Amino acid sequence: MFSVLRTARKSLGSVVLALSAMALAACQPSTGPSAPRSDTVAVALLVPSGSGQASDQLLARSIENAARLAITDLGEVKIDLRVYPTAGQAAQASAAAAQAVAEGAQVILGPVFAEEANAAGVAVAAAGVNVLSFSNNPAIAGGNVFVLGPTFDNTARRLATYAVRSGKSKIMVIHDRNAQGEAGRAAIQNGVAAAGGSVVATGGYEFSQNGIVQAIPALAAQAKSSGAQAVFLTADTAGALPLVSQLLSENGVNPTVTQYIGLTRWDIPAATLSLPGVQGGIFAMPDPSLFAQYQSRYMAAFGEQPHPVSAIAYDGIAAIGALAKQGRGMDRAALTQGAGYVGVNGIFRLLPNGTNERGLAIARIQNAAITVVEPAPRSFGGAGF
Template sequence: MSLLGLLAAGILSGCESSSVADKVLDDKALKPPPSMVEETFGRGLTEVTVLLAKAPNGIYEGAARDIRDGAALAIGELDDAGVMKIKVIDVAQGPAAVAPALAAARARNSGLLISYAPQATTAAIAAIPADQRPPLINLSSPVAGANVFNFGFDEVASVARGVRPVITAGHKRIVVLAPNGIAGVDEERLRSAVGQAGGALIGVVRYDPAAPLGDLLTRNKALLDDAGAVVLMGDSPAVGTILKGVRASFAKLAVVGTSHWPIELYADPAASNVIIAAADPDASLLIGERYRRFNKRSLSVYAAEGYDSIAVAAGIVRGKGATALTPEALTTKTGFRGVTGLFRFTPSGMAERKIGLYKIDGGRLVAIEPKAVSF
């Protein structure tokens, strides 16, 4: 069986097995302990080291928490033979924490690193010579380095794919509403993507997801009145508040969402007919219910990335053994099919994805084009 087949069997067939799921949910030893302590999930000898940054309050929050919990679910579901484990290491101290953390991982014979950390910390991980650390799957902003594979599901790439049908339909003047943390380089990528699709980005409005939105839309009424479509970025509850305001005050605008929207928002009537380029929702559904039962919240794109990162390792180890966690195995041309869809790592260190195009209808994503089945 090809590596793609192995992983697909591990993720999809494994997820359809209620006995495996129930075992995970009933196994109290797999429940995440308080993240004030160093955490290990699984009982095998082959280690995957997950490098995350705790929040100032000393616990994992937001995307870091979701990645950890997605990875923990994956090790329970996909490592039936009990040969793997996840070691979660805090790198909140920044670049200074990297060298000792990686030296310790190497001493434990860790076979793979997975990280989600601020840019400077991730760059410090990538800068460690490849012969002094395992390969790295990076889930945060892309960095360059030997045996570094950038896997984070790029929200800008989701926008670039999602605006195409809207622009083709004649809504060429685009306004983007984005969280204030969006980087300047990503704003330029948005502008380029809209232009390549035949549209014009006439404005980027930034909002603070943690602050009252107040008169955000009123202050930008002239800009929105001049637009044909609005792209709404973000992954916080603020997205739903803004969406309702857009629908109420600017009903003529076509709306494009992103892969990072909270899944709960799909059920809101205001989300009807929103276009979203995202991973295959059917794959997400396979583990989404168990993730919710286990973690008391919905599966996010970050949790799906954490799950798939472990699924990649599990597929390789299951097929070829622990010593096969190599850059060559990670860059197989056939790729992998996981919760985040069909993807493969390239020798350049970037992930190539087949992103589907969907419309929100009846509270769920409905495909508006055939799904990709291979590269």
């Protein structure tokens, strides 16, 4: 599975309203199987606690905190939030989802990992309850399961559109030879085609240090001979990116001439920004100003930094609250309203196929710092759409 959320599980590095202790206390969940009031939306939050792993416990706490923070921003909208542990396991996620629906849940928010989300969706499909999972894996999307995480397709399309518009329409795809890399390659190829560009070369490397070292000279030569104006990399910061970006440059793919483009976030962890090979590279990210506000508020409320995944939980509550404020239900037609929603990651909307579309900013790394070269759109129809 190539979910960024699974990666986060393994390596945890890391609109504005005032939050008061009274407001937070007022949003504590009800307990037990009692039915929620008729003017209240019953939301089941599935989190990965109970696995025995400290990383899962931290992630679960951050997700729950974010959901409660989002509830305080809903004004008169009432949310009955009930939290169910899944231990990060599909079987437990399935049981938790079934229990939640039996106890009156109208919509399920979470779980984190793709296998869990798929199992939860199957468990409650007959009841007509939708699952808004935190996964970014489009393979599980559809039916009653939505993925809220940033998808490769959305990111690739945004970056390819910017690259073509900037005169970098001839693109080479360089990818890891693993499930994540192959999925990324396909997303990039589709994104480039949709943007009106052309993929002039494609090449991969075995996902190991030796595999990268052996493959890069030929890939660099291919990039130069193909006339590629940009190289679009699937590598991420926790994997091959540091070595791939360095060796490409050392083998003559000059990043000041050939644009380096990253399918994944190149700013997490922050130490990545100082790598020589990524200087001048571009990647997509959520609206940084909105996310910075969220971080500040989260820190003030809970005394620690939020996990990046927690922002997706906030967005899920924002969508549920927006529909409740309109007096709408949590059915597929309502969830996929074209106007979308606004969360701490910026604008987003759920698509009929179960995936999502997010408004992303384009950022460039220069001198070990980030510069936003094209801001995230604030409505659907803006740049990148």
